[in-house]
Structures are given as structure tokens and as C-alpha cells.
Amino acid sequence: MKTVLTVILNWRTAEMTLRAAQSAITAMEGIPGAITIVDNDSQDGSFEAMAEAAADWPRVRVIQSGHNGGFGAGNNVGIRAGLPDGTKPDYVFILNSDAFPEPEAIRALVNHLNRHPEVGFAGSAIRGEDDIPHVTAFRFPSIASEFEGSAKTGPVSKLLKHAIVAPPLPSRTARVDWLAGAAVLMRQEMLDRIGLFDETFFLYFEETDLFLRGARAGYAADYVTESRVVHIGSVSTGMKAWRRVPDYWFQSRRHYFEKNHGRLYALAATGAHLAGLGLYGLRVILQRKQPHTPPHFARDLLKHSLGTRHTQES
DSSP, X not given: OOOEEEEEEESSOHHHHHHHHHHHHHHTTTSXXXXXXXXXXXXXXHHHHHHHHTTTSTTEEEEEOSSOOOHHHHHHHHHXXXXXXXXXXXXXXXXOTTEEEOTTHHHHHHHHXXXXXXXXXXXXXXXXXXXXXXXXXXXXXXXXXXXXXXHOOHHHHHHTGGGOSSOOOOSSSEEESEEOTTEEEEEHHHHHHHOSOOTTOSSSSHHHHHHHHHHHTTOEEEEEEEEEEEEOOSTTTOGGGOSSOOHHHXXXXXXXXXXXXXXHHHHHHHHHHHXXXXXXXXXXXXXXXXXXXXXXXXXXXXXXXXXXXXXOOO
């Protein structure tokens, strides 16, 4: 029977992470493997509290990353650690610290990968605590999607509907380009071939990059509606409370486009985004509406697209 390593990354949300681990314990019943909680150098007592709470839990261990290198780097610590006996699992399940799988959620993903050897990634259907579906199945970003997403204009979206990064969610299990990393099962043999998360990304675009590398190596990604997970969202990142988009988002976006498509493509994508913002701004003026673009977004986008590259280390 295939083995599964569930990796849960914690950063200063110890109580919620333990709740996610408890849900994972139930969802892992009858599935050989283990659960690893990685504390991403929280430095707030999280590691000690979780280690004490999980000491008597079956198949659960808590380890320390030693350095907060971001989402991808932290998950890589857990993946590299492997199973407690030092062996690699057949599958790796990445679970957010604020995501709670239903009892059959992990088994549904395992069964899906078992039945479809061409699939490298299988992601859960995610809903909020209010039972509203979260959009977690996407298309890869492109120059066209950058223009469509920033223009926020009906005729443009209709014209470029096949480029929209976040199309309507599939009503049944379906193939997609990439999935949000809140609850995704991945083949270890695929990771051995394409590599783990690119640790240049501190936060955002790291899943997109991993899925693109998988797709280029011939591995498909499926959104599996039979697997259900409840997700709160943005607890560690604080994204819902952002007043201004942080530097690391712009840095990650630039790295994604330059790494995967080249510098000229990245600049064209930025140009398309700015053109879309211009169109949106004109519509806002003509319709006398309140704009929804974050403060200084265009200036920050241009600065990070043209400036010297550097990585986030904190």
C-alpha cells in the first residue's frame, strides 16, 4: 500500500496547526505513513508547545526548520526529512496550518493518484468555514492574463476568457494547470525528478512554479472534488489585512516570469499589467467608482520589475 507523508508548516499559529494535525490524523487512518509538523522558526514558543502537545500522538513528529525561508523552504524541510524511519514516502501531502481535511479527504487523493499514473498533483476541493468554495484551481499566468486581471473589464475578460488565471471552479474532478498549496498530494518520484519548491520564492508563486516544472516534465494536475477540506485562509500571511502589497509578492512574481519565460517576457507581462491598470483607471474615472487597486501598486510593480533583483530573507 502506498505511503503518505503529511507536512504541515507552522509559523506562529501553534494552536491552529495542532487542530490541522488532529484532522490529518483522522484523515490518515488506514493509510501508512506519518505526519510532520515543521515550525518555521516562529521564535514565539510554538515549537515547544506543539512538541509537548503532540508527544503522545500517533505518527506525528514536530521538527524545527531553523530558519524562516518562507513557505516553500519550510515545506522542503519536512519533505527532505522523509518518514520517521528515514525512508521516502510514495506521496507527499502538503497541508496548510489553517486547513482541516474531512475524514476521507486524503484517501480520496491517494486513490486518485493510484488510478491515474500520469497525474503528479492532486488537490482537494476547498471550502471556507462558511461553506463557500475557495477558488484554488488556476491557469498558468501569461501576458494575456496579466492584462485581463488588471483591466477588470467585462469586454476584455470575455475576449481573453481562455487566459483568465482563476476561471470558475470545476463542478467535478478535472484537469487544471495548478492548484493552491493548501491541500495537495504529490508524487515523491515526481519531486525526485523535478526538484522541490524553489526557495528563491519567499511567499507566493512557489506552487505555480512547481506545477509548471511538473507539467513540463509530463505530470498532470487534477482538482479532485471527492476530497474536501475546510480552509480559513491567510492566517499566517495576514493577506486579508494588507494595506499595501508587500515587496516579496513583487519579487516572487518577477522571479516566476523571468525564470520560466525569460526577461523580455517578464517585462512584456509587466507592460500588459500596467496597460490593464490604465484601462481600469479610465473606467473608474468615467464611471465615478472607487478603485480597488492597492495603494502605490503600479509604482511598486514597475520598481520591482526594473530594479535589481534580490531575495527575501526574513
